[in-house]
Amino acid sequence: MTVGKLIRALGLPESTRVDQRVPKKLLAEHGAATALDNRQIQDGVEEIRWLAALKPHLIGVPAFEDAQRQYVELAVLSLALKTGAKLGRLVELLHRAVPYPTLLLTASDSGVSLSLAHLRASQNEADEMILDGDLMAVVVPADGGGEAFLSALALARQPQSNLYALYQGWLDTVDALDIARETGRFQPSLTREHALARHAALQQCRQLQSKVEQLRTQAAKERQLARQVTLNQEIRAGQTELQDLQRVLAGEAT
Incomplete structure (x- = not known):
C-alpha cells in the first residue's frame, strides 16, 4: 500500500489540491510541547505535505459550527517518517499543530497509516484548538484493506450534510478498517x-x-x-x- 494509492482512492476534486511542502519548523513551533518533541521532529520527520484543502465552495459541503467547534475547512496531509521514528507521538503532534480537522496519511516503518481526530475550541486559551476525544490511527493492510475499503474511503461516499458529518464519516470508515482486523472482512457501519x-x-x-x-x-x-x-x-x-x-x-x- 502506498500513500499515492490512498490519495487516488479519496477521489478529491482537482480544485482542492494544494500539494505544498510544510517546513518541519512549523510543526515544531505549533505542535511541540517539550524539548523531546522537538528532537523527535528533527530526527524523525522526513517530509510533510499539505495535499488538499476541502472548503465548502470547493466540494459543495456546508461548514459546521456549534458552541465548541467551527469546521470551515478540512485538511488532507501526508507525513513521511525516517527509519526508526516514533510513529504515535509524531502523528499526534501534527494533528495538534494543524488548525483544521485533518485526514493524515503517514508512511513509516509500520507501513502506511491513516489518522484522524476531531478538534474543539480550548476552554483555557482563546482561538486555540485542541483534540476532541481520542486520536484514531490505523495501519492500512498491504492490500489496502481491499476494494471495499478503498471504495468506502472516497469523498463522495461520505455524509454531505456538513463538514463535521463528512469528517465523522471518514472516522467511522477508518474505524471499520480497524474492526476488520478482528473480523477478517471490511464492512462499513450502516448508521452513526x-x-x-x-x-x-x-x-x-x-x-x-x-x-x-x-x-x-x-x-x-x-x-x-x-x-x-x-x-x-x-x-x-x-x-x-x-x-x-x-x-x-x-x-x-x-
Whole structure:
C-alpha cells in the first residue's frame, strides 16, 4: 500500500489540491510541547505535505459550527517518517499543530497509516484548538484493506450534510478498517449509531482479549488444582463473551 494509492482512492476534486511542502519548523513551533518533541521532529520527520484543502465552495459541503467547534475547512496531509521514528507521538503532534480537522496519511516503518481526530475550541486559551476525544490511527493492510475499503474511503461516499458529518464519516470508515482486523472482512457501519456500537464493542473486545491472555498466563503457572479450575472457567467465560462481541463487530447484531 502506498500513500499515492490512498490519495487516488479519496477521489478529491482537482480544485482542492494544494500539494505544498510544510517546513518541519512549523510543526515544531505549533505542535511541540517539550524539548523531546522537538528532537523527535528533527530526527524523525522526513517530509510533510499539505495535499488538499476541502472548503465548502470547493466540494459543495456546508461548514459546521456549534458552541465548541467551527469546521470551515478540512485538511488532507501526508507525513513521511525516517527509519526508526516514533510513529504515535509524531502523528499526534501534527494533528495538534494543524488548525483544521485533518485526514493524515503517514508512511513509516509500520507501513502506511491513516489518522484522524476531531478538534474543539480550548476552554483555557482563546482561538486555540485542541483534540476532541481520542486520536484514531490505523495501519492500512498491504492490500489496502481491499476494494471495499478503498471504495468506502472516497469523498463522495461520505455524509454531505456538513463538514463535521463528512469528517465523522471518514472516522467511522477508518474505524471499520480497524474492526476488520478482528473480523477478517471490511464492512462499513450502516448508521452513526451502528458505528458507535461497533466501536464500543471493539474496545471491549481488545480489553477482553488482554484479560484472557493474562488468565492463560496465570493458569499455566498455577499449581493448585482448584485455582486452575477457576481460572479455566474464567477463560471459557471470556471466550464466550468474545464470540458475542465478534458478532457485533461483524454486523450480526447492533
